Amino acid sequence: MTDKLILSQCHFSCHIGCTAEERALPRTIILDIELFFDIKTAAHSDDLKDTVDYMPVHTGIKNLVEGKEYNLIETMAEAVADFLIKNFPVEKVWLRLQKPEPIHQYGAAWVGVEITRP
16 A cells, blocks of 8 residues: 555654663654555545544554653664554554654764654
8 A cells, every 4th residue: 555644743742761861851753654555535525534544543643652761772663663553543553753862962963763654
């Protein structure tokens, strides 16, 4: 499937990091998300019920990542992908999770992961 809904540069504040000190302060993570599904029905009907509504997608991700502490970005990325697959009628999910802090102090803009899940 080549049709997709894209949510770009979604910023969330969460507690993530391998050490208690790193998790003590909220960190910004940035998510880019692509949800693959057939958009033809929605395109023809022009009706929200025939597509994936991006507001519940964004709200659900916000609740997921801001409501729990994570040690690893890999764990958070997998949790987001699992949530999307289980709660929305999509065939595939691609996401990039970026964590700008604290790596920028070492000269890198961000550290992150990209995953694709069917």
